[in-house]
Amino acid sequence: MSVFDQLGAGRDAVRLWFTPSRVQGEGETPDYRFSLANERTFLAWIRTALALIGGGFAVDQFLTDHLTHWARVTLALALLAGGVACTLRAVNHWVRCERAMRRGADLPVSRFPAVLALLVAVIAVAMVAVVLVGWAG
Amino acid sequence: MSAVRHPVETDRDPGLQPERTRLAWRRTTLSCAVTAVLAGRQVLHTGGASAALAASLAALVFLVFLWLAHRRILQLDAPRPGLLPAASALAVVVCMLALAVFGAAVVW
Incomplete structure (x- = not known):
């Protein structure tokens, strides 16, 4: 898949967010239970996003004794950006799954969960380091 | 022996x-x-006017989300509820983005 194909696919996906009636125009309506499961997955991702955004606020409010101003701002902004990425991914994945179910195609796969897991792991390790350094010093 | 009971359209989904x-x-x-x-x-x-404004913005985001969720919960009361309207999904996304942008602005 070339870069241009990927860009085209991305543009199509964003267009689908805003004109979802196009999704309903194709294929067959799946069992409503599958659509509800898809909706719950969407909500689970939204809660993940909320947790990341709330974590960003918490870092800024509760780590004042441990971190310098800039370390705090960087960490908080990274968490907030993670929350935004999760939110956009949630709606994108929801639309793509719904379309795949209507077409009877395979559900979309993505490396987003792995990337998110790595980000959270890096932040967790950073926090452990901060606590240990603070405890030693 | 009881007769076999066939499911009807209005039955609850056993998977809830x-x-x-x-x-x-x-x-x-x-x-x-x-x-x-x-x-x-x-x-x-x-403190001050800007803080009051920011706090009301956070409250507004929560109230919008509460309203969206309540509307969807009412829709889900039907025996065979329809697809989540994409406008609701997008409104949820807008709420999240508002919180994140608000957070970034305050933290910065």
Whole structure:
């Protein structure tokens, strides 16, 4: 898949967010239970996003004794950006799954969960380091 | 021996899918409340008119989310609820983005 194909696919996906009636125009309506499961997955991702955004606020409010101003701002902004990425991914994945179910195609796969897991792991390790350094010093 | 009972259109789904989806909306609303409270707390110490404005923005985001969730929960009361309207999904996304942008602006 070339870069241009990927860009085209991305543009199509964003267009689908805003004109979802196009999704309903194709294929067959799946069992409503599958659509509800898809909706719950969407909500689970939204809660993940909320947790990341709330974590960003918490870092800024509760780590004042441990971190310098800039370390705090960087960490908080990274968490907030993670929350935004999760939110956009949630709606994108929801639309793509719904379309795949209507077409009877395979559900979309993505490396987003792995990337998110790595980000959270890096932040967790950073926090452990901060606590240990603070405890030693 | 009792007669075999055939399912009818209005029967509840034995997997309780609509109920589970309703509860998923409930706990997402709860998460949103916690995040909105943290957002409000962020500006608490500054005081003044801008802090009041920021706190009301956080409250507004929560109220919009609460309204969206409530509407969807009412829709899910039907025996065979329809697809989540994309406008609702996008409105949820806008709420999240508002919280994140608000957070970034305050933290910065």
